[in-house]
Structures are given as C-alpha cells and as structure tokens.
Amino acid sequence: MISAYTAEDIRAAERPLLEEGQPLMQRAARALAGHVAKRMRTPEAPHVLVLAGSGANGGDALHAAAILRGEGITADAISTAESLHEQGAAALRAADGMIHPLAQLAPEDLGALLTEADLVLDAIVGIGGRPEIPVGLVPLLEAVSAAGVPVLAVDLPSFVDATTGQAAPGALAAQETVTFGALKAGLLLPGGAELAGRIHPVDLGLEEHLPPAPAVRRLENDDVRALWPHPGRDATKYSRGVVALAAGSVRFPGAAVLATSGAARAGAGMVRCLAPQAVLDLVLRARPEIVGHRTDTVDLEEIGRTHALVVGPGLPGEDPRTRTGVALLADGGDLDRGVIDAGGLEAITPQQRFGPDVVLTPHRGEADRLAERLGLDTHLPGPALATALAARSGATVLLKGAITLIAPGDGAPLRSQDDATAQLATAGTGDVLAGVLGTLLAAGLNGPDAAALAAILHGRAGRLASLDGRLPLVALDVSDHLPRALGDILADALS
Known part of the structure; x- marks a missing residue:
C-alpha cells in the first residue's frame, strides 16, 4: 500500500x-x-x-x-x-x-x-x-x-x-x-x-x-492479492456471497444487464436481479446464470438470502425499488452492506444515515446535487467534497473520475486509485462498477477496501478492453475483461 x-x-x-x-x-x-x-x-x-x-x-x-x-x-x-x-x-x-x-x-x-x-x-x-x-x-x-x-x-x-x-x-x-x-x-x-x-x-x-x-x-497489486476473496474447497454459492441488484427500468433496461454482468464476472456466488419482467427478459438473454425476481419493490423476505444490495443503476429516484432499497440500507434497515448508485443517490434524504459498508458511487455532477441536498458546499474540490459527503452520510463515498477518490465512512484516510483510462468515460461503465462493488461487499470486504478493489479491477479491465487506452470500448467490454484483469494481477506474483 x-x-x-x-x-x-x-x-x-x-x-x-x-x-x-x-x-x-x-x-x-x-x-x-x-x-x-x-x-x-x-x-x-x-x-x-x-x-x-x-x-x-x-x-x-x-x-x-x-x-x-x-x-x-x-x-x-x-x-x-x-x-x-x-x-x-x-x-x-x-x-x-x-x-x-x-x-x-x-x-x-x-x-x-x-x-x-x-x-x-x-x-x-x-x-x-x-x-x-x-x-x-x-x-x-x-x-x-x-x-x-x-x-x-x-x-x-x-x-x-x-x-x-x-x-x-x-x-x-x-x-x-x-x-x-x-x-x-x-x-x-x-x-x-x-x-x-x-x-x-x-x-x-x-x-x-x-x-x-x-x-x-x-492500494497496489500486492494489496489486491491479499484482500481478494478466494473460495475455499468447501465453498458454496451462498458462502461466496449473494448480491441483489435493484436495477434497470423501461427507460434504461440495459443498465441491469451491465450491473449484473459486472457482479457475475467479479465472482459472486449468486446474483439476483430485482426488476420488471421486460428488464428480466433482457438480463436473462444476456446472462442466464442470473436469478430473476419480478418485483416493483425490494422485499428481502420475498427475495431470499442476500448479503449485499445494489440500488440505482438505470433507476429513477422515485422508483419504488429505489426508495425501498435505500431505506433498507439506511440505519434501522435490514441490510448494512450495499451500493447506492445513479438514481439511488437521488432518493437519499438529509435524515438518512448509513454505515461505512454502504458505498455511494457518484460522479462529480451527482456528488454536487447530493451535497446541495445535504446542505454541503458544492464548490469544494473533489477530495474535500468526498470527505464531506462521507462525514455527513456515514457511508463510504467513491467519487468517480480520472482519479477515483474513496472517502471511508468511518473517517479513515482518503483512498486514491489511478488505474483507469479515459476510454471508460462512456455510458454504462459505472453500472459495471456498481456490480463489481456489490459482489465484493457481498463477499464480506469492508466498504473502503471493496471500493478500492472495485476501482482497481474496473480500471484495469478498461485498460485491457481498450488496449491501454488506444481504442474505444463499450461497457459490456469492461465486464467481459474483468476475469483477465484479476488474473493478470494474481499472476504477477508468480512472475
């Protein structure tokens, strides 16, 4: 480190x-x-x-x-x-x-x-x-x-x-x-x-x-190797971690495909998708291993065993899945591990507090809007803004950008990861990142470590998919390259 x-x-x-x-x-x-x-x-x-x-x-x-x-x-x-x-x-x-x-x-x-x-x-x-x-x-x-x-x-x-x-x-x-x-x-x-x-x-x-x-x-490669959750011989799909994603809408159905692909390719034991039938049909055509739940809300008793919840990719802030999902992750809810992304950020209220194993994943524009709603200064530079959002919400904040900033919700030192390529600045790549992060949280990593590892793997996969930034990519390319990106990091210890 x-x-x-x-x-x-x-x-x-x-x-x-x-x-x-x-x-x-x-x-x-x-x-x-x-x-x-x-x-x-x-x-x-x-x-x-x-x-x-x-x-x-x-x-x-x-x-x-x-x-x-x-x-x-x-x-x-x-x-x-x-x-x-x-x-x-x-x-x-x-x-x-x-x-x-x-x-x-x-x-x-x-x-x-x-x-x-x-x-x-x-x-x-x-x-x-x-x-x-x-x-x-x-x-x-x-x-x-x-x-x-x-x-x-x-x-x-x-x-x-x-x-x-x-x-x-x-x-x-x-x-x-x-x-x-x-x-x-x-x-x-x-x-x-x-x-x-x-x-x-x-x-x-x-x-x-x-x-x-x-x-x-x-974090560097050695840290990834030390922290990455490797399944043991007696592992089951449940022990590896079950991540549920409230993602995809009529307007943005593809976000569910991208987020669930990121979660699956990062090594989740089971990926659940909570969405309307039209979105599930699209997801299951692309990824038949996903477990689909046709629903317009987030009800853990109905869904079944879940270790982490991702809320927001492709969702509007007023969607019932968004509101119920964010409420589940807030203090007093039934889950203390998860990701609030995209439309989920719009559903956060000034009264809500979260734990450090809940990770907010805004880009700068989303961070500014959330800061304004929470009564924070929107003119702060990125590191100060991420830190202020983490202190105000209690959550860990992953501020997306050329340099990914991670402000732990427990007040620990700021993290900074520089693994990405500008080719990742394209629609849907953030959905893939949310899925990867959800998988790592479901596997038991704490919020800051999960956020840093997700940023590293996502950035490296983007570099592979774009030939180190020389070629354009689309979001699904990033999820497809996640296993190789991880493999390169793990193999580096043997070279």
Missing part, C-alpha cells in the same frame, strides 16, 4: 533530522543526480537544464546539477527568482555550470537553451508551493511546454499544493517526479497526479517520524 502525507506532516518529520544536522539536501541531490544519470545514458552528449527557484527545492536541483557535471553530463540552470540557494548555486558554479538569470534572458536566448536541453528539471517551487503562477514566470512555462522537452519534477511539480493536489493552470506536466523523504498527498490526488507522471520516492529516513495514519492511501 502506498501512503502519502500532508506538507505539514513531512516538515514535522524532517525537523528532528535537520536539528541533528542530517545532510538531507545532499542525500536528495545525490539520489536525484543518480536517477537523472540513469535516464541520460542516451543521447551521447546529454544536456540538463534546471529551472531553479530560491528555496530548498532549487538547492536540491542545483546540487544535483553539480554532481551531474562531475559525471560528464552537461548541466546548467535558469534562476527563476532574484536569489538562489547559496550553497547549491556555489556548487554548480564550482563545477563550471552556468546559471542564467531569467530576467536577463531574451526570448531567443531562452529558446536556444531549451533547444539544447534533453531534460528540464522543474525545481521552481517545492513543498511550500501554491497553485498560483507568478505572471513573470508564465512565458517561461509556456516556452518549456512549447519546446516539448521532457520534464522531470523535483519533489513535486511546481505550483501544485503538496497536500491537496490543486494545481495552477499552466503548471508543467512532468514525465517523472523524484520525490524526497515521503510521498506528498498531492501527488496522488486530482491535479497533482495528472502532472506528476511516474513517481520515484527517495528514502531520507523520515519513516519513524511520520504520523501513523497518512493523509492518503493507494
């Missing part, structure tokens, strides 16, 4: 080491230089250009540039502020590196420096940066972007909030980020995650000084 921390957490963890006189900047610079040197094995005469600000972030990069010069790699810098980190600047000058003050560079001179460069190190601002670009630096960033030179961010991309991930429009997008001491929460959250590229952590010995609970967590 990847853990990431707030800027203040990291500063507090660095403080005792700095007071002891630990050479953190030198360690960071050596690690940065080593990474750049490996990357710059080609071309024959590589040239690195540092964009150096006035703080410690600039100092890290200037010291690294001096080390690179000692290894035969040309490294120079552009100073983006009136002052520079003194020791770092002195080290680069002592290694015969050039430092060009930005204020003295004509546009054609800047263009020439960028033409010569094979790699730009973005070290303008670091952990103390704000998502605001000073007017005087806009032409520089525009020139770097236009030149197409690969960018490597030092600690984190400049003008990204290290804690929230909020990024200034026009901030440089990096191919890679070498981050020091501990992962910054903003690197895993929307905004920062899109700019960071591949992240390479550098250990500086902060671990024992970091708080026990990070700000953000992200």
Whole structure:
C-alpha cells in the first residue's frame, strides 16, 4: 500500500533530522543526480537544464546539477527568482555550470537553451508551493511546454499544493517526479497526479517520524492479492456471497444487464436481479446464470438470502425499488452492506444515515446535487467534497473520475486509485462498477477496501478492453475483461 502525507506532516518529520544536522539536501541531490544519470545514458552528449527557484527545492536541483557535471553530463540552470540557494548555486558554479538569470534572458536566448536541453528539471517551487503562477514566470512555462522537452519534477511539480493536489493552470506536466523523504498527498490526488507522471520516492529516513495514519492511501497489486476473496474447497454459492441488484427500468433496461454482468464476472456466488419482467427478459438473454425476481419493490423476505444490495443503476429516484432499497440500507434497515448508485443517490434524504459498508458511487455532477441536498458546499474540490459527503452520510463515498477518490465512512484516510483510462468515460461503465462493488461487499470486504478493489479491477479491465487506452470500448467490454484483469494481477506474483 502506498501512503502519502500532508506538507505539514513531512516538515514535522524532517525537523528532528535537520536539528541533528542530517545532510538531507545532499542525500536528495545525490539520489536525484543518480536517477537523472540513469535516464541520460542516451543521447551521447546529454544536456540538463534546471529551472531553479530560491528555496530548498532549487538547492536540491542545483546540487544535483553539480554532481551531474562531475559525471560528464552537461548541466546548467535558469534562476527563476532574484536569489538562489547559496550553497547549491556555489556548487554548480564550482563545477563550471552556468546559471542564467531569467530576467536577463531574451526570448531567443531562452529558446536556444531549451533547444539544447534533453531534460528540464522543474525545481521552481517545492513543498511550500501554491497553485498560483507568478505572471513573470508564465512565458517561461509556456516556452518549456512549447519546446516539448521532457520534464522531470523535483519533489513535486511546481505550483501544485503538496497536500491537496490543486494545481495552477499552466503548471508543467512532468514525465517523472523524484520525490524526497515521503510521498506528498498531492501527488496522488486530482491535479497533482495528472502532472506528476511516474513517481520515484527517495528514502531520507523520515519513516519513524511520520504520523501513523497518512493523509492518503493507494492500494497496489500486492494489496489486491491479499484482500481478494478466494473460495475455499468447501465453498458454496451462498458462502461466496449473494448480491441483489435493484436495477434497470423501461427507460434504461440495459443498465441491469451491465450491473449484473459486472457482479457475475467479479465472482459472486449468486446474483439476483430485482426488476420488471421486460428488464428480466433482457438480463436473462444476456446472462442466464442470473436469478430473476419480478418485483416493483425490494422485499428481502420475498427475495431470499442476500448479503449485499445494489440500488440505482438505470433507476429513477422515485422508483419504488429505489426508495425501498435505500431505506433498507439506511440505519434501522435490514441490510448494512450495499451500493447506492445513479438514481439511488437521488432518493437519499438529509435524515438518512448509513454505515461505512454502504458505498455511494457518484460522479462529480451527482456528488454536487447530493451535497446541495445535504446542505454541503458544492464548490469544494473533489477530495474535500468526498470527505464531506462521507462525514455527513456515514457511508463510504467513491467519487468517480480520472482519479477515483474513496472517502471511508468511518473517517479513515482518503483512498486514491489511478488505474483507469479515459476510454471508460462512456455510458454504462459505472453500472459495471456498481456490480463489481456489490459482489465484493457481498463477499464480506469492508466498504473502503471493496471500493478500492472495485476501482482497481474496473480500471484495469478498461485498460485491457481498450488496449491501454488506444481504442474505444463499450461497457459490456469492461465486464467481459474483468476475469483477465484479476488474473493478470494474481499472476504477477508468480512472475
């Protein structure tokens, strides 16, 4: 599991080491230089250009540039502020590196420096940066972007909030980020995650000084393998988990096919579909293994054994199945595990509270509408909005988007999963996700773990179905690729 921390957490963890006189900047610079040197094995005469600000972030990069010069790699810098980190600047000058003050560079001179460069190190601002670009630096960033030179961010991309991930429009997008001491929460959250590229952590010995609970967590393949429910030799369809789905309507009958397919292909012991006959006919033609229940409500005594309930795919908020299903999952209802999706979100009232094993799955528009109904600020950024919805409702909130955010209903750290492809932005893929999530809840996983695993599997299946984002897909393609996506994760442990 990847853990990431707030800027203040990291500063507090660095403080005792700095007071002891630990050479953190030198360690960071050596690690940065080593990474750049490996990357710059080609071309024959590589040239690195540092964009150096006035703080410690600039100092890290200037010291690294001096080390690179000692290894035969040309490294120079552009100073983006009136002052520079003194020791770092002195080290680069002592290694015969050039430092060009930005204020003295004509546009054609800047263009020439960028033409010569094979790699730009973005070290303008670091952990103390704000998502605001000073007017005087806009032409520089525009020139770097236009030149197409690969960018490597030092600690984190400049003008990204290290804690929230909020990024200034026009901030440089990096191919890679070498981050020091501990992962910054903003690197895993929307905004920062899109700019960071591949992240390479550098250990500086902060671990024992970091708080026990990070700000953000992200699950990896090892976590999937540890958490995934594997049936034992004595398993039955009931012990594997029974998930019921109130899904599909006259207007959106296909949603039931997609949601039940997601549930079935994720490994449910039994999938029940609660729907009108016309919807059931469509579902059973596509998936004969589904158990159909012709009903216009959700009555557990009539349906039979059920471990988790999915409410909402393809349903309007006023449908009786929607209202009765949401009521069953609310405090005082007969079920404490389930998914409220799509039309189900419209049926939630301000008076209702849920447990953390009930997962709400809105996209941003649905989240805004729910927040307004619950009296919350609709202008919050995604991480804060998901957290506020979870605190207000008691449920775990899975906020869908390019970065999937999961705010646990019990107040545990935020989860952030980045496994998807933009090709998943098509009708019906959310229905598949709801089905997968329902299966994992029925198997006994807690709400946050089930949500994170569902996001991973759904995203990986989308990547497989679209050839890693190169081709379009339809929602049923995603459900069809779920077993292989899981198989690839499980097989990775054996390779």
